[in-house]
Amino acid sequence: MATQEALYRELGTVDRSLSWSERELPERERTKHVHRLHPYLGKFVPQLVEALLARHVPAGGRVLDPFAGSGTTLVQALESGHDAAGVDVAGFNCLLMRVKTRPYNLDVLRRDLLWAHAQVEGLPVADAYPRAADAYVRAWFAPAAAAELLRFRELVEQVASADVLRVVLARAARSARRTTHYDLDVPREPQLGPYWCHKHRRECKPVESARRFLLRYTLDTLDRIETFAATRRPGRVAEVIHGDARGVDLRGPYAAVITSPPYPGLIDYHGQHRYAYELLGLDEHRDAELGRPSAGTGRQALEEYVAGVASVLRGARTVLDPGSPVCIVVNDRRDLYPEILARAGLRLQERVERHVNRRTGRRVGEYYESVLVAVTE
Numbered sequence: 001m002a003t004q005e006a007l008y009r010e011l012g013t014v015d016r017s018l019s020w021s022e023r024e025l026p027e028r029e030r031t032k033h034v035h036r037l038h039p040y041l042g043k044f045v046p047q048l049v050e051a052l053l054a055r056h057v058p059a060g061g062r063v064l065d066p067f068a069g070s071g072t073t074l075v076q077a078l079e080s081g082h083d084a085a086g087v088d089v090a091g092f093n094c095l096l097m098r099v100k101t102r103p104y105n106l107d108v109l110r111r112d113l114l115w116a117h118a119q120v121e122g123l124p125v126a127d128a129y130p131r132a133a134d135a136y137v138r139a140w141f142a143p144a145a146a147a148e149l150l151r152f153r154e155l156v157e158q159v160a161s162a163d164v165l166r167v168v169l170a171r172a173a174r175s176a177r178r179t180t181h182y183d184l185d186v187p188r189e190p191q192l193g194p195y196w197c198h199k200h201r202r203e204c205k206p207v208e209s210a211r212r213f214l215l216r217y218t219l220d221t222l223d224r225i226e227t228f229a230a231t232r233r234p235g236r237v238a239e240v241i242h243g244d245a246r247g248v249d250l251r252g253p254y255a256a257v258i259t260s261p262p263y264p265g266l267i268d269y270h271g272q273h274r275y276a277y278e279l280l281g282l283d284e285h286r287d288a289e290l291g292r293p294s295a296g297t298g299r300q301a302l303e304e305y306v307a308g309v310a311s312v313l314r315g316a317r318t319v320l321d322p323g324s325p326v327c328i329v330v331n332d333r334r335d336l337y338p339e340i341l342a343r344a345g346l347r348l349q350e351r352v353e354r355h356v357n358r359r360t361g362r363r364v365g366e367y368y369e370s371v372l373v374a375v376t377e
Contacts, residue, residue: 018051018371019355033075033228034100037221038171040070041185042267044260044329048354048371049076052258056325056373057082061255064319066245066312067290069269071097073258074238079231085239085251089289091282092170092273094242099167099225101238106226112159116168117218119155120211123148136278140190145176145210152214153279164221170276171217176210177275186272244288245312252319260329261312262290264305264336265297306336310343317345317376324375325349331369346374 030045049072057063061082065073068086074097077084084101088094126147129138133146141149149169156165179187182199190206197204241248262269270277270286271293277284286292290308295301313326320326326346330337341348350373 014355014368015352015371018048018352020045020047020357022357025357033224033231035070035072035075037100037224038070038096038167039174039184040096041272042260042262042269043070043072046072046076048329049073049258050080052327052371053077053080053082053256056327057256057258062253064250064252064254064257064316065259066250066257066316067259067261068097068240069093069260071100071238071240074101074240075228077258078233078236078238079228081233081236083236083238085241085254087241087243087245087248087250089242089244089285090269090273091242091284092276092280093269094240095163095276095280095282096167097238097240099163100228101240103237104161104225104229106229109161109164109225110222112161113164113168113218113222115159116152116155116165117215120148120152120214120218123151123211125209134278140177140179140275141173141210142178142206142208144208148210148214149173149176149279152210164225166280168214168217168221169279170273171221172210172213173275173279174273175213176207178206180204180206186268244285246308246315250315250319253321254316254319254324255321256324257313257316257320257326257328259327261309262292263331264291264302264334265293265295266291268293302334302336306340306343309336310340313340313344313346320376322376326372326374328372328374329369330372331367332372337370337372341372341374344374345377347377349373349375 025047035046053076063073063077063082063084065086068074068088070093071086074084074086078101086097126144129143130147130150132150137146149172152169156162159165174184178190178192180191180195181197181204192206194203194205239251269289270284276282291305352371353368354371356367356369
């Protein structure tokens with residue numbers, strides 16, 4: 001297999017300025033500051049958004065992402081000096097975006113998170129499930145982990161930084177589940193006994209306690225928000241709109257759209273954060289999720305996907321300033337986007353290809369995606 005450096009030297013029609021090797025763009029840069037507040041499948045790298053903002057958005061122009069996901073576009077807009085708005089149907093996504101992008105009184109934030117950290121340090125070790133543990137918690141968490149997570153949940157409403165603690169709780173719950181270390185994204189069933197770990201190449205056991213994750217992530221979250229506060233441009237704001245982008249008020253106008261729609265049948269965006277919905281009691285709208293795996297990838301499912309994405313982009317077009325670009329990052333292996341753009345009333349102006357760096361060895365094969373730049377017909 002060719003080395004990554006050799007592959008990049010041989011790239012032909014791929015836009016080399018939008019493709020980065022691991023050496024050029026290591027993980028610590030791809031997950032800088034608040035981009036790593038919580039793991040999220042399907043997000044694009046912030047450096048790609050940064051490049052698109054520089055290429056296609058006028059200075060100070062307001063940006064819309066109608067498929068906002070974990071908020072990469074919004075965060076990078078704030079860092080690059082733009083106001084932004086993001087829409088998403090998933091409640092956890094919107095919680096995560098709000099925590100990443102809102103301005104903070106850092107003294108209050110530090111007080112709240114250090115207090116929560118001290119509370120976790122003082123938790124007794126539990127050997128039985130607390131009464132508040134429901135069936136989901138009992139299935140996916142060991143008794144000690146369940147007790148620690150539920151106790152942390154009680155702390156949330158005692159501080160001004162409640163949403164920040166909710167994200168800390170969700171991140172710790174993801175790490176503390178009874179699952180294998182190599183299958184944290186969407187485990188199918190609880191792992192109750194020892195197993196051979198493909199990640200560590202040895203026998204491992206499921207996690208028994210959430211304490212170390214709560215302690216680590218409380219401090220890490222504080223550090224990342226403080227780092228971003230020093231990086232974001234003063235006075236710039238991001239608005240998070242929770243709802244289906246086909247029907248909500250998009251609150252324009254905007255100077256550009258930068259977005260990466262979900263791919264059909266690939267990622268269950270509600271399912272990957274099941275623990276957060278269970279522990280935090282968030283509203284679910286998974287039936288409105290475009291491209292959800294449960295819908296399949298048959299002819300009817302793909303037609304619904306095409307119609308749905310076209311509807312979102314058609315609505316976005318109506319709140320754009322005249323002549324503004326719509327930048328879409330997508331792997332269109334089914335060639336759906338010519339029809340989507342036509343239905344949305346958009347004309348493709350430019351299409352560039354980029355190579356996607358795949359850091360994890362368990363995912364093999366080269367992967368490419370397109371950056372489509374369209375304008376109003």
